[in-house]
Structure formats: C-alpha cells, structure tokens
Amino acid sequence: MSARLVTFTLDGHLYGVDVTAVQEVLRGQPQTRIPLAPDAVSGLINLRGQVMSAVELRVRLGLPDRREDQEPMLVVVRVAGETIALLVDTIGAVMDVDDEQFEPPPDTLAGPGREFLVGAYKLEDQLLLSLDVDRAAAA
Amino acid sequence: MDEIDEIVQEFLVESHENLDQLDRDLVALEREPGSRDLLGSIFRTIHTIKGTSGFLAFGKLESVTHVGENLLARLRDGKMSMTPQTTDVLLAMVDTVRDLLSAIEEHGGEGDAEVGAVVERISALLEGREPAVEVVPESLVESLVEDAVERADKSAAESAAEAVEAPDAPAAETPVVDAVADHPDDHPDDHHGRRSVADSSIRVDVDLLDTLMQLVGELVLTRNQIVRQAGDQQDVELTRSAQRLNLIASELQEGVMKTRMQPIDNLWAKLPRVVRDLGAHCGKRVALSMVGKETELDRSLLEAVKDPLTHLVRNAVDHGLETPEDRMAAGKPAEGVLTLRAFHEGGQVVVEVSDDGAGIDADKVGAKAVERGLRTANQLAQMTPTDVLQLIFLPGFSTAAAVTNVSGRGVGMDVVKTNIEAIGGTIEIESVVGRGTTCRLRIPLTLAIVPALTVECAGDRYAIPQLSLLELVALDADRAANAVEDVNGASVYRLRGSLLPLVRLADVLGVESDRSDGHVLIAVLQAEGKRFGLVIDRVLSTEEIVVKPLGTQLKAIGTYSGATILGDGRVALILDVQALARRVLNMDALDQEDRTGDDARGTAGRTLRLLVAGLGEGRKVAIPLSSVTRLENFDRTALERVGNREVVQYRGGILPVVRLNDYYGVASARDSEELVVVIYTVGDRSVALVVDEIVDIVDEVTEFHDDVTDHGVLGSTLVRDRIVEVLDVRAAIMSADPSFYADHEMPELQEAM
Structure with a gap:
C-alpha cells in the first residue's frame, strides 16, 4: 500500500495531505476578514465566483505566525461537500510514499498537533507529517 | 368566469401537447402494430381528454373520445389488431379532436363542428362492419374533419402534419396564422397576431431554469465589476459600453426571473376546498375571497410559502372566525369573510390573510406572554399593542391551552414565522378586537x-x-x-x-x-x-x-x-x-432585568427613567418613561370634542386628551399648529398628554421630595441639577378619564376563566 500526498511547508516542517482531497493549489488571494470567526478561520476568498473560507494552518497547528512579508500559498481542498482553502507557507510536490515508511505520531506529541496529524512518513532526509485534512479543515 | 377560462386554457395546452405525442405514437404504432406500450400511451391520452371534456361539458369532444377510447381499449387488450384502416380511423379521430379543441380555443365552445361521421366510422369498426370510408362526408367542406379523413386515407404518416399545415379550399383564403386552428371563420381578422395557446407556451426543465438563473447571477456580478471599473477610468467609450451592459444585464436578469415566476393562484387554487371542508368541520360559514391571484413569485418561494399560508388560512377559519350564532349576536353577517390578498410592493410580494372574525385581544396575549415567562410585565408595559400582538410568534407562546384563551391564534405561529424568515420574508399581525385579524407576509421576489x-x-x-x-x-x-x-x-x-x-x-x-x-x-x-x-x-x-x-x-x-x-x-x-x-x-432585555433586580434589593435612591417635558411658564414635568409608548406630533385640528372632553383618533382608537398646561393652570408658551403629544399607556388604555416640548430623557438615581407637593404633582426631583416636578400622571389622567385605571385594576384572570 502506498499513498500519494500533496506536500507543503509550514514553519520549516514538511506536511502532506491526501492528493484526492486537493482541488487545486494557488497563490495567495485577497481575503476578507470575518469578525467573530474562530481564530483559525482567517477570512473569505473569492475563487472564480465561489466564496470559500480560508483556514490558517499555522494557527490550527499552534505554530508561530507567518512573517508579514511572506505571502501564503493556498491548498484548496474539498471536505464534506465544502471547498476550503488551507493557508500554507510554500507548496512542495506530489509525492508517493510507502506504508512501510509510516509511523503514528510519537506519544510525546501533544497540543493541537496531536489532533490534526495522522502520523509521519520517514523520508530519507526528513519527516513528512501527514495531516488529517477532514479535521484540519473542519471547524 | 375567469376560473373556468383558466381551466379550459390549461386543458387546451395539455391536450395540444398530448395530441402531438399521439400523432407520433399512432404513426409509430403502424410500424410495430403489436406494441402494448404505444397502445397504452395512446389510450391514456385519449382517456385523459375524455375525462376532462366530460368534466368541462364538451359533449361532442366527449362522444368522439369515448368511442375512440373503446376502440383503443380493444386494441390494447388484444381483442382487435391494428390494420391500416384502424390507423386511419384513429388519426381521423385525433384530427377531429384537434379541430374541436381549436374551436373551443377560438369561440370558447365546440361550435357546430360535425363529429357524427367520425363516431360512426369508429362505431362501425368496433361492430366489425365494413368501414364505410366513402359514406361519411355530408356536410362537405364544413370542417377540417373531412379534409383530414381524405388525407388520412392517402397516407397516414403525412396526414397529421398536412391536415394542419395545408388546408384545402375553404381555409385557403384565411391567412394561416394558427398552426393548429383552422376553422372556417366569418372573421378571418381574428387570427391576426394571435398565437394559439399551444404555441405561446413551452415546457422547460426547471433545472435548466435554475442553471440559467445561476449564470445570470454570475453575469450580474461581472457587470457590477465592469461598471465599477469603467467608473474609475475616464474612457467614454468604455463607460458607454458598461452602461449598455448594465442595462442589458438588468433586463436579462428580470427576464430570467420571470421565467421562474408563477402566479400565486397555483398555490391558492387548493385553498377554497380547504376552507370549505374546515368551515363545515368547525360549523362555520365562510366566504373566501381572493384578490390578486395573478401576482407572481419565484417558484421556489411559492413552494416555501405553501405550508405557512395554508396554516394561516386554517388558523383563520378555525380560530379567527366565530360561529354563525356568535356572529349574529355580535351584529355581523352569519357568513364570515376570509380574504386573501396578494400584491407587489417595493420589490416584495405581500400576501395578506384577513378575516373579519373576533380579533385578538392584545391584553390577553400580553398576559399570556408574562404568564409563560416570555416577557416581564415591565417590558410589556413599554410595548405598543401592535408589538404585543407580535408576541404570538414567539416560540413557546402557543400551546393547546392557548386555544381557548387567546382565540387560539398562537398554534404553531412560531413555525410559520421561522419558515417565512428562512426565505428572507417577514410576517406581522394586526388585529382589532371584534373586527378581525390580518396576517401580512412580505416575501422577496427571489432568493438568489x-x-x-x-x-x-x-x-x-x-x-x-x-x-x-x-x-x-x-x-x-x-x-x-x-x-x-x-x-x-x-x-x-x-x-x-x-x-x-x-x-x-x-x-x-x-x-x-x-x-x-x-x-x-x-x-x-x-x-x-x-x-x-x-x-x-x-x-x-x-x-x-x-x-x-x-x-x-x-x-x-x-x-x-x-x-x-x-x-x-x-x-x-x-x-x-x-x-x-x-x-x-435580547441583551438589552437582559440588562433591564438586571436593573430591576437591583431595584428589588432596595438601595436608597431609585433608578427611574424619566421623560422630561416642558410646559408653559418655564415649568418642567417628568413622566415615568415606562408608561410612555410613543411621542407623536398631532395637528391641532386632529383634536375633536366629545361632550366637554377633547379626544383624538389614534391607530383606530379614540384617546382622551389631557392638556397638561390646562391641568396645571399655566398658559402654553407654544404657538404652533402642531401639538406635541406623549402617548401614555397602561394596559390597553392610553391617553394623549399634550405638552409644549419634549426636553430630555434622563435616567438618574432620583429622590423624591414630597414636601413640595402641589396639585397633581407627585414630588420633585433633581434632574441634572435642576428641579423638575414629577407628574402624578395618575391624577392627571383620572381628571380626563375617570375610568382609566378601572379596567386595569379589576382582576383580569377571573374574566378570562
């Protein structure tokens, strides 16, 4: 068994989501902020006439805020019938990974990461953290 | 008459469509004579026409379709088999039916079209006699029937189309505008510019319309963008094009919206029956009048309004209208009138359901709301009767027990309101005790x-x-x-x-x-x-x-x-x-409750909201705001005299007028045609207090100084460092309306029991 993931980086770490959930990847778009919305929902984006919410993965995963001058990239995913844009630092590639490389998250992992990470794929030079896209995009 | 006409119109459209299908089916049937499906389909079509024509009392049509149906039944059941003759006869029948329909469409009746011939042919076939094709035509060129028959003889396949499109001699002079109708007519001009019913409407898949609607939505967006950008730039050409685009997009949008529009009558059509049955069930006599049937709204909205509207109508019959005996006793006609009214107003559709029944007593509604803990008595005192009535839309207001007390109008009203608001509409209720109740729905034309x-x-x-x-x-x-x-x-x-x-x-x-x-x-x-x-x-x-x-x-x-x-x-x-x-x-309401809680704890001073009004000679009075419902300006001429008292008409009621200047014996300093009036309400009774001016509304911890009491003054208080008399409103009002508080003090519940 193997999986195919779309990879991206957040604060220097490599993350991946299942390729079947990803609709497209694009550059940052102007956002409309939503007062009273949950912290992780950073705004609304107009994608070719469709309005979708943008989820800031850095907030979601409890990572430090992105530098002001760094433009986020968008990974547009379809989850439970809704289209949602995930804000990430940079886009990586589509990567095939093998189940043998997989390991569940270490027991020492706590905090928001635990909730949204399925586990890690041990690549040769680094770890690819697999994101539970359903949970990360919802609520 | 209108109703009948509409039914006939629908019947015509439907039948024309069915006949076209029938032509195709018959021709196809000739190629595969044994097809049960085709025979079944044809049978059903003819059967439908027969049924409806019987219902609408089109005797000739019914007789033709009746024999046709018999023939088809035999064919379908395999008791007879298809022969070219059968096909001919059937096609002739279809043409006759078509002809009759055209006559109905043009003259509103079957006219003098000859049907005996076709009936005879079919009967002959049914009885197994030799089909006597040549025997038939007697009233030769009278109608198209014979034409069709001859043509049908020549070629079944061509007949239908040709009989319609290329009529012979008698019709040749008549400009053929109608594709279907071709009846020799004394007034050929009638044909001009009139399309037949079948041609002037088509059926369109609703999904397609929805898609169109969406696309138009996108177009409107793009238009907005372009118009905006054109405004930013100084390009005259671009601006001009943008304006045209703007115009066209608006019209397109309107047009597409219209395609989804349906008259509200589609919804109302079922209501007379509902009203009749329910009226009979409740032992009430109800006349239903419907105004504005042709008012159109988006079909999705029509669907959404259906249940709430039916609910309101049922409520009106069940609880709004009284029994004939009660009505007679109240001096009203035994038959209650339920009026449905629909009209366009300000980009919305307004639908009203009114009855001339007993009406709803705002007081009882208020009492109920307090009893159920939905509003406090204080809150209630500040509400106008109209606002109080709206309380029946609150969830939790209505229960079965409310049916007897509050004339039962509360049942499920919260659901009605929720449904209406879900589609961006609003609902309000008005009622005059003894005269009736009106529920008004305001619905947007479209949602998108x-x-x-x-x-x-x-x-x-x-x-x-x-x-x-x-x-x-x-x-x-x-x-x-x-x-x-x-x-x-x-x-x-x-x-x-x-x-x-x-x-x-x-x-x-x-x-x-x-x-x-x-x-x-x-x-x-x-x-x-x-x-x-x-x-x-x-x-x-x-x-x-x-x-x-x-x-x-x-x-x-x-x-x-x-x-x-x-x-x-x-x-x-x-x-x-x-x-x-x-x-x-709601946050406000909570705040208020908190404050009353503080009051109860009994601090030294009381927090009281006061309306400070100015009178003549520099006097100022303060009126407790909790009893003030409205501030109004009346024209001096609006005051009328009843006996030695002044009154004013206000919201369908008559209010006694108290001129505070006169009451305190000061001369008014105001010299204007307009009177400044404070509407002061306790329970359902109000008085109009005339003052010179509204000075302020203050909200301070006050202490009453009772030692300076004067005639009609409760005490004085410091308002922003000035001494203001606090009006003994009670005494002032009693002077104008001695019975003002009488009702209110009577234990109301006993009455309600």
Missing part, C-alpha cells in the same frame, strides 16, 4: 439576487439586505453630539419623536471603528418587529448582490447570512439582521 446596501465598518465592507432597511440617518459631528443620547449606557437616537436604540456594528463585531471625526451614520433597521439603529462607519452604495452560502463553521457564528462578491472581486459578508436584532435586543 437581493438588493442590498453596502456599508463600511472598520475598513471592511458588509452588505445589509434592503428588506430590513428602513432608512438612513446621517448626523454630522455637531448634531451627533446632541442627538445621540444616553439612556443608562445605552445609546438612543430620537427619530421623529420616538427613541431608536442604537447598536454600534463595530462593537457587535468586536472590531475597532475607524471613524473618529464624530460623524454618525445610522442605518435604521427593522427585524423581529422591532426597529433599531445600526451605527456604521460609511455608506457605500446600493447594489444587487448575489447571495453565496457560507461554510458551516461560519454559519454557526450567527451574525452573517451569507457572503457576496463585490464589484472589485472582494468578498463581503452579508449581515443577518434578524440574528443581529435577536442578539442585541
């Missing part, structure tokens, strides 16, 4: 595109649906400083004499307003039957916006009803005014 006001707050843009918007008030810094007043921490603005609670959008959203020049912009909104002012930073424009749904996690916030894309491509949130009102106004 709504006119909205775009505003700015803290640098972000928001859209407010026009539906909830009453007016805009702009105050410059100077006026704002005075006009926005403070009632114990709650801002209010005096809008034409009545107090409008103000809500700062920035506060609600928890953002920082960027307006620092002191200007105040107020959008006066209406929701939940209440008015409030939303303070915003800037008003941008009104435009038609396309509503886009929000994701689930944003819906949960409950402040936004959707999002839209503005002219520059940016997203703007649409404010959910209903939810906003619920949120803000």
Whole structure:
C-alpha cells in the first residue's frame, strides 16, 4: 500500500495531505476578514465566483505566525461537500510514499498537533507529517 | 368566469401537447402494430381528454373520445389488431379532436363542428362492419374533419402534419396564422397576431431554469465589476459600453426571473376546498375571497410559502372566525369573510390573510406572554399593542391551552414565522378586537439576487439586505453630539419623536471603528418587529448582490447570512439582521432585568427613567418613561370634542386628551399648529398628554421630595441639577378619564376563566 500526498511547508516542517482531497493549489488571494470567526478561520476568498473560507494552518497547528512579508500559498481542498482553502507557507510536490515508511505520531506529541496529524512518513532526509485534512479543515 | 377560462386554457395546452405525442405514437404504432406500450400511451391520452371534456361539458369532444377510447381499449387488450384502416380511423379521430379543441380555443365552445361521421366510422369498426370510408362526408367542406379523413386515407404518416399545415379550399383564403386552428371563420381578422395557446407556451426543465438563473447571477456580478471599473477610468467609450451592459444585464436578469415566476393562484387554487371542508368541520360559514391571484413569485418561494399560508388560512377559519350564532349576536353577517390578498410592493410580494372574525385581544396575549415567562410585565408595559400582538410568534407562546384563551391564534405561529424568515420574508399581525385579524407576509421576489446596501465598518465592507432597511440617518459631528443620547449606557437616537436604540456594528463585531471625526451614520433597521439603529462607519452604495452560502463553521457564528462578491472581486459578508436584532435586543432585555433586580434589593435612591417635558411658564414635568409608548406630533385640528372632553383618533382608537398646561393652570408658551403629544399607556388604555416640548430623557438615581407637593404633582426631583416636578400622571389622567385605571385594576384572570 502506498499513498500519494500533496506536500507543503509550514514553519520549516514538511506536511502532506491526501492528493484526492486537493482541488487545486494557488497563490495567495485577497481575503476578507470575518469578525467573530474562530481564530483559525482567517477570512473569505473569492475563487472564480465561489466564496470559500480560508483556514490558517499555522494557527490550527499552534505554530508561530507567518512573517508579514511572506505571502501564503493556498491548498484548496474539498471536505464534506465544502471547498476550503488551507493557508500554507510554500507548496512542495506530489509525492508517493510507502506504508512501510509510516509511523503514528510519537506519544510525546501533544497540543493541537496531536489532533490534526495522522502520523509521519520517514523520508530519507526528513519527516513528512501527514495531516488529517477532514479535521484540519473542519471547524 | 375567469376560473373556468383558466381551466379550459390549461386543458387546451395539455391536450395540444398530448395530441402531438399521439400523432407520433399512432404513426409509430403502424410500424410495430403489436406494441402494448404505444397502445397504452395512446389510450391514456385519449382517456385523459375524455375525462376532462366530460368534466368541462364538451359533449361532442366527449362522444368522439369515448368511442375512440373503446376502440383503443380493444386494441390494447388484444381483442382487435391494428390494420391500416384502424390507423386511419384513429388519426381521423385525433384530427377531429384537434379541430374541436381549436374551436373551443377560438369561440370558447365546440361550435357546430360535425363529429357524427367520425363516431360512426369508429362505431362501425368496433361492430366489425365494413368501414364505410366513402359514406361519411355530408356536410362537405364544413370542417377540417373531412379534409383530414381524405388525407388520412392517402397516407397516414403525412396526414397529421398536412391536415394542419395545408388546408384545402375553404381555409385557403384565411391567412394561416394558427398552426393548429383552422376553422372556417366569418372573421378571418381574428387570427391576426394571435398565437394559439399551444404555441405561446413551452415546457422547460426547471433545472435548466435554475442553471440559467445561476449564470445570470454570475453575469450580474461581472457587470457590477465592469461598471465599477469603467467608473474609475475616464474612457467614454468604455463607460458607454458598461452602461449598455448594465442595462442589458438588468433586463436579462428580470427576464430570467420571470421565467421562474408563477402566479400565486397555483398555490391558492387548493385553498377554497380547504376552507370549505374546515368551515363545515368547525360549523362555520365562510366566504373566501381572493384578490390578486395573478401576482407572481419565484417558484421556489411559492413552494416555501405553501405550508405557512395554508396554516394561516386554517388558523383563520378555525380560530379567527366565530360561529354563525356568535356572529349574529355580535351584529355581523352569519357568513364570515376570509380574504386573501396578494400584491407587489417595493420589490416584495405581500400576501395578506384577513378575516373579519373576533380579533385578538392584545391584553390577553400580553398576559399570556408574562404568564409563560416570555416577557416581564415591565417590558410589556413599554410595548405598543401592535408589538404585543407580535408576541404570538414567539416560540413557546402557543400551546393547546392557548386555544381557548387567546382565540387560539398562537398554534404553531412560531413555525410559520421561522419558515417565512428562512426565505428572507417577514410576517406581522394586526388585529382589532371584534373586527378581525390580518396576517401580512412580505416575501422577496427571489432568493438568489437581493438588493442590498453596502456599508463600511472598520475598513471592511458588509452588505445589509434592503428588506430590513428602513432608512438612513446621517448626523454630522455637531448634531451627533446632541442627538445621540444616553439612556443608562445605552445609546438612543430620537427619530421623529420616538427613541431608536442604537447598536454600534463595530462593537457587535468586536472590531475597532475607524471613524473618529464624530460623524454618525445610522442605518435604521427593522427585524423581529422591532426597529433599531445600526451605527456604521460609511455608506457605500446600493447594489444587487448575489447571495453565496457560507461554510458551516461560519454559519454557526450567527451574525452573517451569507457572503457576496463585490464589484472589485472582494468578498463581503452579508449581515443577518434578524440574528443581529435577536442578539442585541435580547441583551438589552437582559440588562433591564438586571436593573430591576437591583431595584428589588432596595438601595436608597431609585433608578427611574424619566421623560422630561416642558410646559408653559418655564415649568418642567417628568413622566415615568415606562408608561410612555410613543411621542407623536398631532395637528391641532386632529383634536375633536366629545361632550366637554377633547379626544383624538389614534391607530383606530379614540384617546382622551389631557392638556397638561390646562391641568396645571399655566398658559402654553407654544404657538404652533402642531401639538406635541406623549402617548401614555397602561394596559390597553392610553391617553394623549399634550405638552409644549419634549426636553430630555434622563435616567438618574432620583429622590423624591414630597414636601413640595402641589396639585397633581407627585414630588420633585433633581434632574441634572435642576428641579423638575414629577407628574402624578395618575391624577392627571383620572381628571380626563375617570375610568382609566378601572379596567386595569379589576382582576383580569377571573374574566378570562
């Protein structure tokens, strides 16, 4: 068994989501902020006439805020019938990974990461953290 | 007559469609004579026409289709088999039917068309006699029937089309405008410019219309963008094109919306039966009158309105109207009148359900609401009777027990309201005890595109649906400083004499307003039957916006009803005014309850809201605000005399007038045709107190100084360091209406039992 993931980086770490959930990847778009919305929902984006919410993965995963001058990239995913844009630092590639490389998250992992990470794929030079896209995009 | 005509029209459209299908089926049948499916289909079609024509009393049509049906039944059941002759006869029958339909369409009746021939042929075939084709035509060129018969003989396949399109001699002179109708006519001119029913309408898949609607929505968006950009640039050509685009897009939008429109009669058509049955069941006599049947609205809305409307109608018959005996006793005709009225008003469809029944007593509604803990007695005292009536829409108001007490109108009304509001509509109720009740629904024409006001707050843009918007008030810094007043921490603005609670959008959203020049912009909104002012930073424009749904996690916030894309491509949130009102106004109610709680603990001074009014000779009086329902300006001529008392007509009632100047024996300093009036209400009774001017509304810890009492003065108090007399309103009112408090003090519940 193997999986195919779309990879991206957040604060220097490599993350991946299942390729079947990803609709497209694009550059940052102007956002409309939503007062009273949950912290992780950073705004609304107009994608070719469709309005979708943008989820800031850095907030979601409890990572430090992105530098002001760094433009986020968008990974547009379809989850439970809704289209949602995930804000990430940079886009990586589509990567095939093998189940043998997989390991569940270490027991020492706590905090928001635990909730949204399925586990890690041990690549040769680094770890690819697999994101539970359903949970990360919802609520 | 109109109704009948409409039924006939529908019958014609349907039958024409069916006949076209029939032609194809018959021809196909000739190729595969054994096909049960085809025979079944043909049989059903003829059967339908027969049934309806019998119902509509078209005897000839019925007789032709009847024998045709018999023949088809035999064929279908395999008792006879198809022969070319059978096909001919059947086609001839179809043509005769078509002919009769044309006659009906043109003259409203079957005319003198000859049907005996065809009936005879079919009967002959049925009885197994030799089909006597040549025997038939006697009234030769009288109608198209014979034509069709001859042609059918020549070639069954051609017959249908040709008989219609290329009629022979008698019709040749007549300009053939109608594709179907071709009846020799004394007035050929009648044909001009008239399309037959079948040609003037087509059936379209609803999904296709929905897709079109969506596309138009997108087009409107793009148009908004282009018009905006063209406005920014100084290119005359571009501006001109943009204007044309604007125009065309608007018309297109209107046109597409129209395709989805259906007359409300589609909905109403079922109601006479409902009313009749229910009336019979409840032992009531009801005359149903329907006005504005042709009023159209979007079909999706029609569907959404169906249940609430039926509910309202049932309620009106069940609880609104009285029994014939009660009505006679009340001096009304035994037969109650239930009126449905629909009309367009300001981009909305208004649907009213009114009855001339017993009406709803606002007092009882109020008592019920207090009993159920939905409102406190204090809150109730500040509400107008109309506002009190709206309480029946509150969830939890209605129970089975309410049926007897509150004339039972509460049943399920909260559901009705919820359903109506779900489609962006509003509902309100009006009632005059003894005269009847009116429920008024206001429904938007369509859901997808709504006119909205775009505003700015803290640098972000928001859209407010026009539906909830009453007016805009702009105050410059100077006026704002005075006009926005403070009632114990709650801002209010005096809008034409009545107090409008103000809500700062920035506060609600928890953002920082960027307006620092002191200007105040107020959008006066209406929701939940209440008015409030939303303070915003800037008003941008009104435009038609396309509503886009929000994701689930944003819906949960409950402040936004959707999002839209503005002219520059940016997203703007649409404010959910209903939810906003619920949120803000309930918070107010909570505040009030907290305060009364404080009162109960009994501190030294009492916090009392007072309306300070000025009289002549520099006197000022304070009236407890809790009993003030409205501030009004009346024309001097509006006052009338009854005996030695002055009264004024107000909202369908008669109020006694108390001139406070006269009461205190001071000369009025006001010299104007307009009277400043404070409407003072206890329970369901009101008086109009005439004062010189409204000075202020104060809300301070007050101490009464009882030692300086004067005639009609309860005491004096310090208001902003000035001594103001607190009016003994009770005494003043008793002087005008000695029975004012009588009703209120009577134990009401005993009466209700």
